[in-house]
Amino acid sequence: MKKKQSLHAYIKEELVERIKSSVYKVGDKFPTENELCDEFQVSRTTVRSALNQLTMEGYLVRQRGKGSFVAEPKVHQTLSATTYGYDEQLKSQGKKGEITLKSMDVVPATGNRKRVFNLEENDPIQKIKRIRKANNEIIQYEIAYIPWEVAPAISKKDVERSLYRSLQEHYQVEIAKTTELLEIVLTDKDTSNYLECEIGLPCFYIETVAEDKNGRVIEFSKSYFRGDKTNFKIERHYSSNN
Template structure:
């Protein structure tokens, strides 16, 4: 409950109260939380104080606001992905017993931008296939993925061949086995357009992941930028001592 004598701000105490309700399972994933007015009457604070507490939890991924419906507890069962091992999105979902899916936002052969050409060790005027997809798990949007593939290495790539698995096509049909990848992970927030695609509130936290994959001969074959929902995805790594 609220301690008005505490130096801890009241909005933060309300945040903690809501989180305790979730931890004690008095509020479960998908449950609607009380309205701002109910919290205002319960704690005898201003609606602005309650709104700040709720929005902080929305921005941290604990809650999700659905326009016209209210605020709900977000899905607390996150998909775990190991940072050890190079797998495509479809392979990851299938290994977890989930149904992978994709929506092709765009597929085009374009001139490689300077950064893309540099990362893929291409000449200035080389072309790449730019593939933008929304990735789904059990019909729920999970990520926005943009991939670049050197056109001279996979010249016959078509939109149909990208699905269901780009990795399988490159390895099995093109005979180009993947060897390893270099990956970076950053925290970011979604734009209004990205939020709409991922069905999350504008300004929600996301995991920005950039990965460059290499063949066994050391040549880079793919550069991918992915925006993963932070409320549904987490990455795990095993750290051996020494």
């Protein structure tokens, strides 16, 4: 153990390594607190702290009256430029994706929405709330805004699939560039309701601005990804001169 590393952090890292190396496989019942106390020769409080962190980070799931079990691997998504959409990325991981529309309204262009889209005051904007699932588990809640003039009266069918693909096929609007801002946030009452998780769960929060080849903003979205169900891959390529 590293000198300045706490006992519960050391135990947590050791248990994560065992999960990743399949010492404990998906669906396996995890050792009890007492068993881990005996193995590591530490207090129940120390073991409980490690197990709580493993549960919060999505490595374990707890079943009341039965104990803890090794969770399914997190849904892996790519933030780098990719030609693969949501369904394709999940399919490559052996998972089935699903997008469900929760609500769709028309709201006025005011404040930040007016600024982002460079619209006139009160111009109509479509506000679309969706959730995404992987193997029937909710992993993402998204609020997307699209100006009415870009895709008038976009349909439920169009938004329960790849939004960018629908825009291209039905409205001849092609996304040429996206700019994304990634932060870590804690769920509030509203987001936890859509994500079906407890309030205060750490989430990845991504704001996206999508533009066409002329620099016109086509879509602005805010997405919340469950931190215990997802992770992200960022791939960079460097020239030999770097």
